[in-house]
Each structure stands twice: as structure tokens, then as C-alpha cells.
Amino acid sequence: MTFQIQPRLLFLVVFLLVAPKASEAAGIYTPGLTLSVSNANDVWSSPGSTFFLGFRPISTDLPNSFIASIYYSGGVPIWTAGSTPVDSLASLQFLSSGALRLLNGSGHTVWDSGTADKGVSSASLDDSGNLSLFRNDTVVWSSFDNPTDTVVPSQNFTTSKVLRSGLYSFHLINSGNLTLRWNDSIVYFTRGLNSSFNVNLTSPSLGIQNIGILSIFDPTLPSGVIMAYSNDYAENRDTLRYLKLDGDGNLRIYSSDSGSGTQIARWAAVEDQCQVFGYCGNMGICSFNDSGPICGCPSQNFELVDPKDSRQGCKRKVETVDCPGSPTMLDMENTQFLTYPPETDSQVFFVGISACRSNCLVSPSCDASTSLSDGTGLCYIKPPGFISGYQSPALPSSSYVKVCSPVDPNPSPYAQLTGKGGGWRMHPWVVAVVVIGTILGLVAMEGSLWWWCCRNSPKFGVLSAHYALLEYASGAPVQFTYKELQRATKGFKEKLGTGGFGAVYKGILSNKTVAAVKQLEGIEQGEKQFRMEVATISSTHHLNLVRLIGFCSEGRHRLLVYEFMKNGSLDNFLFVSEGQSGKLLNWEYRFNIALGTAKGFTYLHEECRDCIVHCDIKPENILLDENYAAKVSDFGLAKLINPKDHRYRTLTSVRGTRGYLAPEWLANLPITSKSDVYGYGMVLLEIVSGRRNFEVSAETHRQKFCVWAYEEFEKGNVKAILDKRLADQEVDMEQVVRAVKVSFWCIQEQPSQRPMMSKVVQMLEGITEIERPPAPKALTEGSINGSSINVTSNISAFSTTAVSVPAPSSSSSFQTTGVSLHASGKNIERASSSLLRSYTEVHSEV
Structure with missing residues (x-):
């Protein structure tokens, strides 16, 4: 029997088989679809092609590791299916049972939406980035209700939700406080409403606007209360601003321009990354270099758990229970072991520095301790377990760790070069660097001798001015001699003013730059420290800060050279007379x-x-x-x-x-x-x-x-x-x-x-x-x-009353607990204020 198919019917059949479904083109998808890593163009898109669901490589360093994610135009992920990367044979399947399931190449289930047999009939990805599974018109599951590490505009983040990244998590608690936790236990950051909002929140929620404002909402509040804002607030409409918990434990607001694929941090909850608990792993010590935070070990008695990843922490080379003799204490200056709630409830004591060290040494329940060394007598005891450290020259604290004798401190840069103390051997490239450095040093010495002999030559003065101009233009602080500044100011003749740090004079430098020269008074620092502080000031650049051009440090002469401000100081314009x-x-x-x-x-x-x-x-x-x-x-x-x-x-x-x-x-x-x-x-x-x-x-x-x-x-x-x-x-x-x-x-x-x-x-x-x-x-x-x-x-009476108890502050890295301590601090503060007023009244004529 022969069947004849009409041409019009044949066209209809071919169209239904080949043409995409109109619902899929509108961002709505039906069960039976599969996304695979092998097909890079296999994605679901939102109606406006603002967001996509598909596979993205984790990084260029790991080309065979992928994540199934919802990502913004350009490739920035805002939601991830599961926390485990998958291989190049993985697939994301929308099963006929209604489940959305991520399978690895081996067929192992990595993640599942948990919606099987719940009547799911369709899926939708909208232009706000929300992926939803529907039973008719009812939402059964959505990515906004199951966030991973990111909150985007239009997403409502409530107390029942949590962001996670590794061991770190972000919570909004019933009081409205934003909290960051390590291992769901240590609360290392919290921020709530200020004291002017004297309300009990009923159902707080957190949201971020696309212009970059992070706000708390609640029925008891007349409007949203701003908690933070992006520093590029409302600058560009084609920019997505979102809140993300990063793998380093910090909560940040990011900006990503449409199609760029880049994300720029615009706000961070924890300003000092080293204050994030566990950032450098167990027994890891966080510190800063010129590029940012780095992780290391307390001493050579320790070694990295993973030499390829210093953030995995450190371990003792010999555990204290296996010491040949008695353990001793490793002393670390300017170091503290982070102590946050709930640790502070039972691990804070008021003892002296030496007692803080010795008590830990003799106690089997103490592995390390920190003394604040600021006169408060606060000592934090760290029992065996996870210990997170922070080291900075600005920290007024000392810490101690149990180790087996002998104590082997970290080698100095010189020891690392020569091999002394650290066991390092001298590599050939190190020898080459030393030789070249020696040659350059000799050349510099010869140049210095030439400058010393010829510096008074008129021709040399022009050359010196030229190089001074180059140094000024580079942004580095120029070092002037006292005679140069004396000549520039015509013997410190034209005084611009006198402040708390010394007199200021107008000067004209050798490169014809007009400058303000400040003669510092009461300097107590040595030459090295003075230069370090000058370097810090000169590296601080902002449109609303006076720029430091250079300095002079010769014996007792300490001077700073600033850019000249034509209109002088503000007081000359505020407090003017009628004339x-x-x-x-x-x-x-x-x-x-x-x-x-x-x-x-x-x-x-x-x-x-x-x-x-x-x-x-x-x-x-x-x-x-x-x-x-x-x-x-x-x-x-x-x-x-x-x-x-x-x-x-x-x-x-x-x-x-x-x-x-x-x-x-x-x-x-x-x-x-x-x-x-x-x-x-x-x-x-x-x-x-x-x-x-x-x-x-x-x-x-x-x-x-x-x-x-x-x-x-x-x-x-x-x-x-x-x-x-x-x-x-x-x-x-x-x-x-x-x-x-x-x-x-x-x-x-x-x-x-x-x-x-x-x-x-x-x-x-x-x-x-x-x-x-x-x-x-x-x-x-x-x-x-x-x-x-x-x-x-x-x-003496004032000093006796005003004992050094830190004022309560939400920004303090150490927090004291206990009602009696808090109350005594308030009493001390009131007594100090009262005595201060009395003192001022008596000595008002001084």
C-alpha cells in the first residue's frame, strides 16, 4: 500500500520537528531537556539574554573542571548547582520526573533539586536571574529560595536562608544582624541596626538594589535601612551589583558590567582580611605584604600542611606529646590569635603578660595564648583545636605557642639568602643577583663621590633639578638636603602658618615647583622609623588629601615638603572680619x-x-x-x-x-x-x-x-x-x-x-x-x-580612676563578655568624664 503525503502536511511535520518551541525561546523549558559540557552552545537563556544556565570552566588553570551555574552576561556566576566541580562529560538533566539533576561523567549524582514526583511541568529562567520549577502556575522550587554564595537584585534573602563558601557562611538573624561564621560556630563579623532603631523586628529580610545599596527590610520599619553601599553607587545602568560570600570568608559587594565577564569588589564586610577567622588555616599566621594578605607558619618548628596552598594551615614537625623533653613556649611579638564568640565566653582572663605565657605552658588544656599587652590585663587562652593567627607591627599584643625544644624562629631574609638558620642552600641565581648587586653598588658609590665633589657646580644644579623633577613626577618622595630647603625658602623667610606639628614656609624648589615646607617639632623617632612613616604618608594618594612631595632628615633637622595650596587654609575664609x-x-x-x-x-x-x-x-x-x-x-x-x-x-x-x-x-x-x-x-x-x-x-x-x-x-x-x-x-x-x-x-x-x-x-x-x-x-x-x-x-588621681578598659566597640577584633565587666566599663567612663570636667574647671586658667 502506498501512502501519499500532501506537501502542505509534510511542511508542517518538518516545522514541528526542526523549529524550536516558542515557550523555550521565551525562557520556559519542559522536562526531557539536557545540558552537557561537551556542547558549549547548549544553554538556557532568560528572555532578554541577560542570564544563562549552563556549564562554565572554573578557571583557565583548570580547563577540565566545570561548574553548572546561572551566570550573568559575560560569564559571572550568581548561582551554582552543587559545590563540587564536574568533568568534561558531565550533564545537567531536566528529567521527566520533574527533577533537575547534575551528573558527573561517571553517572554519579552531584546535585539534585529534590523535586521528583512533585508534578513539575516546566522550568523558567527570568531576566532577574531566578531559575524556577513550576507545577502549572505554582513555584515548586527556585534558585532564589535556594541561594549558594550570591544575592542579586530582586532576590529576597531571609533568616531561613544561608550563603556558603567552603567553611564560611553568611546569615541574617532574627534581630536583623548580618553575621559571618566559620564552621557554623565562630562569629567573626556582625553588623546590626544602629541604636536609633529601637524596634523588635518580626520578619527581617535583606536585599540589594541594582544601584548598589544593601538594605534591611521589616514590617516594623517604615522603609529599608541601609547597611552598606557600593562605592560605584548608581554610576552605570548596565552594571549588575550583587552580594557575594567569597572563599576567603569575606562578604563583598561586586560590580560586573554587562558582557565584560569581570567582577570588581566595591565593598567588603571585613576591612582587614587577616581578621577573618581561619583565613590561613589551623595554626596559620596571616600578615600583609605590598600586594595583600599572605599566610605563613609561626616558626620553623612548623611546616605547611600543603606546600602548594599556604591557606591550608600549618602543623608541628614534632607534636608536643612526642617532645623528647618538656615543651616550651614560642614567643611571637605583634601577634594575636583571633578570639571571637563563643570562645570569649570562657577563655578570657585578667592576668599579666608573663602569667599569660606561663599559665598556658603548664596547662594541658592550653595550646596557645595571647596577651593584649595594652595594659588591660586581658589574656586569651586557646585550647587544642583550631587556632587562627594574625601578625602585624601595629598590633599591641604578644602570643605564645607550645612547641618542642629548641625553638626555631622563622629565618630573616639574610638567613634565607646565606642558608644560616633555615637550612637553605645558595642557588646559582642568588649568587648572580649578589654579584650584580655588588657591581651596581660600586657604581652607585662612584656616582655618590662624583656628586659630593661636583654638587656645587652650576651645571650640576641644573642636572640635579632635572632628576628631582623626574623623581617628583614618579610619585616617590624626594629626599632634599637641609641646604636645598633653606635655599628654596630663602632662609625660611615667608611663613605660611604655624600648626601643632611645626611652622610652614613657602618655598620654590629647584625645578620651579612652588611648595610648602613644614619644619617638624618634637620628633621622637629614629632615622629608620621616620623614613618608614614618610614612605607611608607619601604612598597615600587621594583627591582630597594634600600630596607629600618629599622630606629632609639630617640630624635634628626633620622637614616635610608638600604641594602648595594657593588659597591657604579654610579658617582664613570662615572666620573673616567685616572688612x-x-x-x-x-x-x-x-x-x-x-x-x-x-x-x-x-x-x-x-x-x-x-x-x-x-x-x-x-x-x-x-x-x-x-x-x-x-x-x-x-x-x-x-x-x-x-x-x-x-x-x-x-x-x-x-x-x-x-x-x-x-x-x-x-x-x-x-x-x-x-x-x-x-x-x-x-x-x-x-x-x-x-x-x-x-x-x-x-x-x-x-x-x-x-x-x-x-x-x-x-x-x-x-x-x-x-x-x-x-x-x-x-x-x-x-x-x-x-x-x-x-x-x-x-x-x-x-x-x-x-x-x-x-x-x-x-x-x-x-x-x-x-x-x-x-x-x-x-x-x-x-x-x-x-x-x-x-x-x-x-x-595620679585621674590616672587611677581611668584604668585602661577598652570602650565597647563593634569593630574591636577582641570582644569581652560578662555583665559585670561591661557595667564596670560604663562606670569607669562616667567617672572619667566627671573627673575630667572637674580637672578642666580647676585648670581652665592654665
């Missing part, structure tokens, strides 16, 4: 100066590798260039004046200026970046008012101006605070109100109530809503006529 109306700044300039200054301090506090606390914020240290752009000067000089850690400075070494000193300076409490925030708040109020904060008048009822200003603010009379000389000019009152509110938040007595400088920037720009600030208490400071002071009085 100097030409120097009056309008509101637009003032607001831009306030914002630029805040951005400069944000960089110093939060964006440098090491936080730089200024310690002397005042209008005199805010300079203006030819365009009236603000630049902060004198940053980093506090350590030059006093080599000890300025965060723990006592009454015997206070350096600051009346009207700008935070209360903790004279209460013998730790100095942090929040102390700078206080000074900035005072300056901000002066920018608005054009008046010194410590001045009193009949108008202010003989009160400090800041106290009177808050009373006017409470009355809703913000115009009374504004500089009266701006009455006839156009002023943005919304900006004025924001600035006044921010200033009152910054000058709160308790450091914990003051915002970080990045938050100040957001509030000034109007990105973050500003709550009504509480009344700042009237604060007094021991100082003279608004000039910089150096208090040297020693008051």
Missing part, C-alpha cells in the same frame, strides 16, 4: 568643601590598608586649592610626633586643639577613627555657621556655640545657625539641614554613637536618611586660646 568680605565663601563652596573633606577622611579611615587617624582635625588643617577644592593636610603626622600607638595615648601625650578634641582624648580611653569623626563634626558646624565652636557671646547666652546651636535646631530655627553673612545669597536649605544634623551626630559623646566617615558622606549626599540626632552633651577640653596644645600634666 574682608571678598574672602567670604558662598554656600556651594562650603558644602563642597565639607563633602570633599569627608571623602578624604573616608579614604584615610576605611580605604587605606592601615587606618590612619589624623588626631588634629580643624579648619587650619583643611587647605584649599586654586578651585577652592578641599584637601586635608597633616595626616599621618601623629605617629611622627609620638612613635607609640596614638590610639592608646594617655594624658601625658595629648596633642590637639581646643574645640575639636573628642572626650576620649582626655579620658584616657582608646583613640580610634571615631575621634576624628568628632573633630570633623565640629568643623562641619563651623563651616555652616562661620563661627568658632568654643566662642561664647550674649547671643548664645554665654554657652558654647555648639550647645546653643542644638537648642536652635530643636526649635526648628536652623537659619539662626547659618552664617548671617550668607543671608543675601542663594542657599540650599535642605543641604544646610543635612549638614547640621550630620554635625550633631558626629559630636556625640559616646564614640559608638558617631557614624563612620563613609556614612557621613552618604548622609551629606542625601543617599541615606538622617535620623534626628540626640542632644550632644556640653563637653570641655583643657586647651589654650584655640591653639594646638601638648598636655604634660600628670594627675
